[in-house]
Amino acid sequence: xxxxxxxxxxxxxxxxxxxxxxxxxxxxxxxxxxxxxxxxxxxxxxxxxxxxxxxxxxxxxxxxxxxxxxxxxxxxxxxxxxxxxxxxxxxxxx
Numbered sequence: 001x002x003x004x005x006x007x008x009x010x011x012x013x014x015x016x017x018x019x020x021x022x023x024x025x026x027x028x029x030x031x032x033x034x035x036x037x038x039x040x041x042x043x044x045x046x047x048x049x050x051x052x053x054x055x056x057x058x059x060x061x062x063x064x065x066x067x068x069x070x071x072x073x074x075x076x077x078x079x080x081x082x083x084x085x086x087x088x089x090x091x092x093x094x
């Protein structure tokens with residue numbers, strides 16, 4: 001299993017979140033199997049999303065897709081997102 005991480009600034013979290021939620025079917029089709037959303041403590045309009053992905057190549061295609069770019073524009077994402085991938089090594093909940 002692997003993870004994809006995305007960090008970007010939004011104009012308004014309340015406007016961004018519904019667009020993110022509407023985009024779930026597209027994320028699933030892009031190989032995403034789960035996610036968690038985080039906000040920076042000092043700036044709540046900086047969003048960090050951790051995605052679980054079943055297929056890294058499919059997720060990379062999703063990350064570069066015009067459909068994702070269009071959704072980000074609708075959600076008022078400011079600037080280009082930072083996107084990176086990592087192999088999952090361990091997960092433990094407390």
